Structure formats: structure tokens, C-alpha cells
Amino acid sequence: MRPSVRAFLAKVLVRVWPVTVATVIGAWAYWMLGSVLAPVPVLLVGLGVWLGHRRRWIAFAVLVGTSPIGFSMVWAIGSYLIGTARLWSVGYPPVELANVGRTTRLQSVSSGCMVSGGEWMMQLPNNAVLAALTFVLGPMRGTYGGPYPTDA
DSSP states (O other): OOOOOHHHHHHHHTTTTTHHHHHHHHHHHHHHHHGGTTTTHHHHHHHHHHHHHHHOHHHHHHHHHSSSHHHHHHHHHHHHHTTTOEEEOOBBGGGGGGSSOOTTTOOOOEOBOOSSSSSSSHHHHHHHHHHHHHHHHHHHSSSSOOOOOOOO
């Protein structure tokens, strides 16, 4: 006999959602506080793998879409489509930071010298998505299309 929809939803809400919500909150806390909460990324990836293995696709989508990593990926896609994408970096900005990249033709911006340890959760997905979009779709609309100068 097939279980009712109400019983299915009650089972999902009781077993999966509290862990998913706690992991998303922990991921945002890790992003803000840095390496103080070092086990959070391991829990995030572990829960994502477990949800995918158990075929809990809705919970998996909520986990990925509301985590800092998912937010950064969505932000990168949106900024690429409207023509305002930038590669993110951390630390003291070098002299060459204002130039466009040779391969992506995108400018880079730095979050400054204050490093908390959680920057990779936003910067790595952003830069990876922008590099993939540039490879697949070509340079972003409005980027510099002329010859790239060489060092003299």
C-alpha cells in the first residue's frame, strides 16, 4: 500500500530538514567567522553527498541553493548575464589587479587585507563559474575585446 503524501512530508520534515537547515546556518556562520568553525565545510559536503545518495533532491537543492557556495554561483551567473561580473580575490591587491585577465577578459576585485579563512566559500565558486561561462559562452558582453598588451 502506498503511503500518503502527508505521512511522506511528515517523515521528510522530521528527519531531513532540521539537519539541512542547521548545516546551512553553520555554513553561513563559517563564512562569517572563518576557521573557528573548521568542521562546518566537512559537514556541508558530507550532508550533500548523503542527500544525493539517498535521493533527497529537494533537500539537496535547498542545501546547495541557500549555502554561501550556492549563493556565490547564482551571483556569478547573474552578474555574467548582465555584464557586471568580476573575479574575486583576497589579500593586498597587486598592481596588476585593475587590468583585465588574459583568458577571461574580466576585471578582478580584492576583498582587502582582512582574511577570515572563509573566503574560499564565496570566491572559489564565483571564479570557477565565471571561468566556465567564459570558456563555454565566450567573453562577457561589454568586456574589452581588443588586443591584450604584453609586458615591455
